[in-house]
Amino acid sequence: MTGKRPKTLAPVAFLILTAALLAGCSKGTPEPPSPGAAPIDSQLAVATFDTAWAIIYRTHFDTTFNGVDWVALKDSLRPEAQTAQTVGDLRRVISQMVATLGQSHFALIPEEASEAFNPYEEEDVGSEIGYIGIQFRQVGDQMVVVGVDEDGNVEAAGIRPGWVIVAVNGDSVADLLEGVRESDSRYSEDYRMWARVRGRLGGAPGDTVTLEVLDASDEELVLEVVLEPDARQPVKFGNLPTFFSxxxxxxxxxxxxxxxxxxxxxxxxxxxxxxxxxxxxxxxxxxxxxxxxxxxxxxxxxxxxxxxxxxxxxxxxxxxxxxxxxxxxxxxxxxxxxxxxxxxxxxxxxxxxxxxxxxxxxxxxxxxxxxxxxxxxxxxxxxxxxxxxxATMDRLPNGDVLYxxxxxxxxxxxxxxxxxxxxxxxxxxxxxxxxxxxxxxxxxxxxxxxxxxxxxxxxxxxx
CATH class of the missing domain: 3.90.226.10 (2-enoyl-CoA Hydratase; Chain A, domain 1)
Structure with a gap:
């Protein structure tokens, strides 16, 4: 059989998860205070909560709201929104509300994430995001490499398909798996494990990711991989940060x-x-x-x-x-x-x-x-x-976006x-x-x- 393999199997999850990864990547410099720690006015907090609740109340395709008493949920959570001291407090309340539905494509996107990258600015967006060029999937209890980008830093480090990722930046894959199995979720264990490992591979170009791996002979190696600028095509999707296609x-x-x-x-x-x-x-x-x-x-x-x-x-x-x-x-x-x-x-x-x-x-x-x-x-x-x-997106009074x-x-x-x-x-x-x-x-x-x-x-x- 002749031919070539795909360059990548695409290290992405849902658009929302990827947006969170992009917005949260470190650039190797001291981070400013989190916008979530900013104080919020009680009137604005309530208006934002009420708007989010009302949008779902008007537009959800299921009038039973997947078995959730939507009115009673508002009554129980609105006081928490009213007493929210910070933007982060309010976001937790709204996120809890939408998570209660137990369905995909419901999320709160922070304002700073929704505007993290402006597609109309003439700048090299890829220079802001580090790309590691490795693909992996859970096989049994192991996270196994399934693909490596040609001519990338991971390939240069010697990593090959079939190698096992034991830890990322000191975080043990076995511990992550234990945490996944102890939590309830509508998503499969394999998907959640993949997402957790993927979430630890972000950063800015020049950042170093430390991988503990088992090679083909099960020898344990510790390798450092420097993230490269993302050279793939940047694409803007609504209020979400830039994606690379x-x-x-x-x-x-x-x-x-x-x-x-x-x-x-x-x-x-x-x-x-x-x-x-x-x-x-x-x-x-x-x-x-x-x-x-x-x-x-x-x-x-x-x-x-x-x-x-x-x-x-x-x-x-x-x-x-x-x-x-x-x-x-x-x-x-x-x-x-x-x-x-x-x-x-x-x-x-x-x-x-x-x-x-x-x-x-x-x-x-x-x-x-x-x-x-x-x-x-x-x-x-x-x-x-x-x-x-x-799904669609609506801007809330405090600037956040309801997906x-x-x-x-x-x-x-x-x-x-x-x-x-x-x-x-x-x-x-x-x-x-x-x-x-x-x-x-x-x-x-x-x-x-x-x-x-x-x-x-x-x-x-x-x-």
Missing amino acids: DADAYQVSSDEYDVDVGVIWFNFWMSPLMKEIDGAIDEFRDADGIIIDLRGNAGGMGGMVLGLAGHFLDEKVILGTYKTRTLNLEMKANPRRVDTNSQRVTPYDGPVAILIDETSGSASELFSGGMQSIERARVFGKTSVGAVLP HAFAEFVTADGVTLEGQGVIPDQPVELTREELLAGGDPALDAAIRWIAEERAAASGTSQN
């Missing part, structure tokens, strides 16, 4: 299965990447199959899902429905009949596989769950995050993905042994399936 496309030629397969990976559903994705589809129109790799893709702009699906559908097929309190919005694929050179084409009709894992969320789940529900693609990997609520869901998503075959996630048609577990050997079990399984589909279509057998 990236995409990759490559062809895998399998001698074992006698197929040529195109693989497309990207880390966010962001419009600047669509041109690259469209170009990759054009490149692979004659391939035996196409694999869309959404491992590590946290989501983004849901509208992009319909455009990508249209590359594989010749009709306006409904992938699913957004259900708000007052209306239903059908999510119909937009068939793509013109290529990037403005030439007439027909959508790709060969086998399509989708790779997901415990870090695939939001728009990635809309796409994979929607394509799965109409049987246009086969999904491989691990169950996704289960965070599939479309809140306004609809739920139901697939074409009636499955609600929120809280459940997309369950792969073919579950594939990672093993350290396969990673050490240079394997990618989910990718290999998808290639084998494509070969079987091609063989069945031609009337031949595939061993």
